Amino acid sequence: MERVTDTQIPTDWSYLMDMDGVLVHEEHAIPGADAFISELTERNANFIVVTNNPIYTRRDLRARLLASGLNIPEERIWTSALATAQFLHNQRPGGSAFVIGEVGLTTAMHEAGYVLTDRSPDYVVLGETRTYSFEAITTAIRLILGGSRFVSTNPDPTGPSRAGVLPAAGAVAALIEKATGRTPYFVGKPNPLMMRSAMRAIGAHSESTLMIGDRMDTDVIAGLESGMPTVLVMTGISTMETVAEYPFRPTLILNSVADLIGHTEDPFRVISPVW
Template sequence: MTWTYLTDMDGVLVHEEHLVPGADDFLAELRAHGTSFLVLTNNSIYTPRDLRARLLRTGLDVPEDRIWTSALATAKFLDSQRPNGSAFVIGEAGLTTALHEVGYVLTDTDPDYVVLGETRTYSFTAITRAIRLIAGGAKFIATNPDATGPSLEGLLPATGSIAALIERATGRQPYFVGKPNPLMMRSALNTLGAHSEHTVMIGDRMDTDVHSGIEAGLKSILVLTGISTKDSVDRYPYRPTMVIDSIADLVGHTQDPFA
């Protein structure tokens, strides 16, 4: 059997802008065997080109078309729901570029959707505008439910936290496209032309990576170089197919990781 790989980025391949030891060897082995793969991230700030540059700085050479973000998944979802629609966006270039590329118009006047993504400069004015547009009938979409994100200084409020603020003000729940929604896994599979039965999801979080992998019908591998710990696995009502210390443990076994 030939496996296809979906792998999370932060906590699996890189950690705080540093290469996770063995990640380069893992990707080199996939390329050597012609194995299909995508690198996934719930972070919607950056375009695939930006992320490729970031990964290159750590020593990982990942082509743009091998990177799949919650922004791309959100744009693909909206294009399937309402082609050539309009949106008021709170987010960065990764999200606005993805929406432009599927033909969306970005506007703050009577948009079809309010789309909330990750940003490091949340504006009270923009949040207020989003609340008023949603109250006026715009549908509420968010790229991902992560409540916090990492930084060198500590935790930062992320999309999920701002979404909760807007939900509290409007009484309208957002539809989250990114992990743990299996929609992101399925859109990644469609991008690769792969089947769930032959695909492995590698991640560092039980609540997003493993959760979405299981719901999409994938095999799942939890690595212990990021958020979740070995002890935390037992707190969840589901389990990954396999738990390993690091992505380095898969080097030499990518053709049959569960043998």
Template structure:
């Protein structure tokens, strides 16, 4: 029987780019996947940007990734809510990446008796909006958050991100959110469904054990940990689970994408 074609899911920051600079080998890997017709998606927990915005940002680093090959926690959240309650309503704290994704699945954005409070990432968290979210949750709105990342990077240092603000709202409202993005394997499942791929022939490439590798593992995927982002050589040893393979960077996969495990 012919060997199955691998499907590639890969994190963006720390795998393909680092602080908006191309990671060596990333362009060659994507060119090889595209040239051989290998299915792939670039995944990110970042809910700020639309796929179109992210494509433009990646182009500036030298990476040409089609919009349809980018899957964000905002898109996964919209897909989840559309499956759960089609045509519903939500009070949203977030940017265009999240509001556009919800609009595209037919959701109404409102602050009057919404079905959900949906929290995403933004650089301008408003005390007024956070207070409104807390009160709506107290009144019965269900609490959803795009991802649990507590901080995000900036040139000046860490920024509070979705997970931190979710903790504030949880503490004040007494209701915990449901996080859709990594490490929830739902993010992987929605990506697989997007590609029509099977978990047994899909691998996840990431730079974090606690999100990328964990979510890949729990979704039944093969996992590859790279050393170009958060993780160091001994990182995997500190966790009770292991990736399928550890490599220095995605450059190690160039020329062998049809047989990533030898």
């Protein structure tokens, strides 16, 4: 694998970073995450938090992060719900959709100018909710069989909760796909579309943007396929053992974002990377 060389190092890095497993675990900040965000803010660095979670609005996520001690402005948060709404607006401005999801997705769809309806919608849009309804899933299946196009915010099969894992959009999408024979288009990570839309939101470019994530199968591959160098942190899903299972590698592996404190101007000068 080719590492970033001195001649390739940008003079000013932008940062895309995952939220869960990189900055927070449920309601608690990962040690050092607050100092890392503070350093980026003090340097006026260009950064954005990118999450596949479509349940919450940016305002909700800002409040959640603030309660964990992380002061991140709303405009520095990008969700799969926002990326999905933007994608649909670009595909079919002023369209209609039947939506399964929470306020984060329905708000994004309304703001994109979409009408939410169960009467012959252009799209069926599957997000995430803690209360999946069999009736809503049945409606989605019938609408897709009737000609509505099938889109999902993200492919994650499960999500975390205090009680353990929960079925997420990817698992419910598999149920609908089995019933209809129609494969959904997933907008969220690892789709590079999600990464490019986040970079556009902050005016960043792939050659000078670093992707930080905790999962090889979403964060690292999304960054790789978007042309960005990548940092994998060991505070979430992936481990050194699971890294070895993949044919690709991150540019850098660190214990946590705390290792980047003092090195955000030049992240590839970190003194003791894991790899």
